[in-house]
Amino acid sequence: MTPKNNIVIGIIVALVVIASYNMDADPVKFFEGLPNLGIILEEVILVEPKYIPTALWAMFETIQMAFIGTAVGVAISLPLSMLAARNLNSKFVYAPIRALLAAMRTFPSILWALLFVIMVGSGSFAGILAIIMYTIGFIAKLQYETIETIDSDPMDAVDSIGVSKSQLIRYVVIPESASHLLSQILYMFDYNVRQTSILGLVGAGGIGFYIINYIKFFEYGKAAIFMLIVLITVLVIDWASVKIRDKFIIKSQHGMEISSN
C-alpha cells in the first residue's frame, strides 16, 4: 500500500460520503426499515396457495419471452458480429457496424420496452422486441470480441489457400469459436430471464406485470410470492446452464499447443 494509493482511496471514500449526503442516503433509515420486511414475511404466510399456479404460469410466460428474444436476437447478432470482427473485415465494414451495436447497447432493456410499448402497445410482444434489441447490442459485442481472439494460425493457413470469406467463416471461425459462442448464448438467456421479469413494470408483459400491480395495491405478500418464484427460477436456470457448460462446452475447449520459435 503506497501513500499514493492511500490518497486515492481517501478521495473515493470522501466522494461516497458527499454523494450520499447529496442523495439523501441515510444508513440509519436502512436499519430502521428492516422491521418492515417482517411485515411482508407475515403477509407471505397468509397468501393463499391458489396464487402459486398463477405465479408459475406468469413465470413460464416470462421464460418463453426470454427464449424467443434470445433466439431471435442471437440469430441477428451472429452475422452482425462476423461483420464487426476486425480480423475478418476492412475498417469500412466493421466501424459502422460497431457504432450501430454500441448505440443499441446504450439503452437498457427497460427503455427499449417503453419504446415498444408506445409502438406496438402493451403486452408480451413489446417485451420480446425489447429483449431482441438488447440481446443484439449486448451479445454481438461479446461475439465479435471472441472471434477476434481466434488463433491466427489456422486463419492465415486457410486464407492462404484462397478460400472465400464464407468458407473461412464456416471452416475456421465457427468451429474455433463455437464453444465460447454457445456459452455466451446460455449466459444471455439466463440474463434475459432476469430482465424479462422486470419488463412488466412498463407494461411489456411477463411476471413483472403482476408484481408491479400487487405492489401498487399494497398486496406485498402476493408480490413477494411472485418474486420468490423469479428467484427460484433464476437459480435453477443458473444451475442448469453451469451443468450444460461443464458437460458440453468446457470439454471441447482444448487448445492445440505447438510451440514455435
Place this chain on the structure above:
Amino acid sequence: MKQIQMNKNPSFSLISTKKIIQMNNISTSYDSKSFALKGINMSIERGTNYAVVGQSGSGKSTLLKLMNGMMIPSNGTIKIDYVTPKMNDKKFKKMMHTIGYIPQNLGLVKNITVLENILIGALPRIGKISSLFKKFPKEELDEAKRILNLVGLGNKESRKAYMLSGGEKRRVAIARALMQKPTILLADEIVSELDHVTAREIMNLIADAQKTMNLTAIMVHHDMQLALEYADRVAVIKEGEKVLEIGVEGDTIVDFQTGDMDIEEIMETYADDSKK
C-alpha cells in the same frame, strides 16, 4: 551435376522457362527500422526439392510468406510461376489454390475432424453453397480418403485435430496441402520439433509425394544435416541475407559462389546453425 552447372547461367531462356520461383533483389520489412530480408536473389526450378536453412530469426518464415503471397516485398520483384503476387488479384488468387503452405504452427483447425481439415484443401474447387453445408462431391471425398491413407491416417479420419500427436498433426497438415493438388509445397520447419525417427518418416512422406506429384517442394529447416539429406538444393540465410546456395547430388556439393566444396567443410561451417 549438369543441371546445376546450367543453372549458373540464368539468362539462358530455355532454362528460365522452367523457373517456378524467381526472386530478384527482394527486400522486405515488418517495420521501418530493419529489414527481415535483404537483397535476396533466388530462382527455383520446377520439380526441385529445395531447402532453406538458417538460424532462428534469420528470415526463413518471411521468405515462405513471400512465396505464397501472404506478404508483398517492399523492394524487388518476385514471380511465382511467372505471376507476380498481389493482394486481391484474381489471377494470383487462382494460383494460391495450388500453393500448399504448411506454416510453422501447422494452422490446423483444432475443433474439426481430420477429414474436414483435409477437405479444406479442396474448398476452392467446391461450390460455395454446398461447401457451407459441408457437402462434398464423391470424387473429392474419395481423394481425401486416398490422401488420408497415403499419410498413414486412414483410421483417424473422424478424430478431432486437437486430439492428435505432434507427428499426426503434421501428417494432417501435409494431407491438407496435398488435397489442394498443389504445384508448390511450402513447409516451414515441419520436422524441427520431432524426434529423429518421426522426422525422417515425415520427410520421406513429403519426398515421395514430391516425386509422384511432380511438386516443387520448398522446405525450411533448422537442421543442415536433414536439409542435405533430402534436398537437391540448399540455400543458407543469415540475418536476412542469402549467404550460400549449394547444389547437392549424392555426396557431391556444388557451391555457386566458390566452386566445389567438401561436404565436411559445409557441415563444419553450418553445424552450429542447426543446434542453436
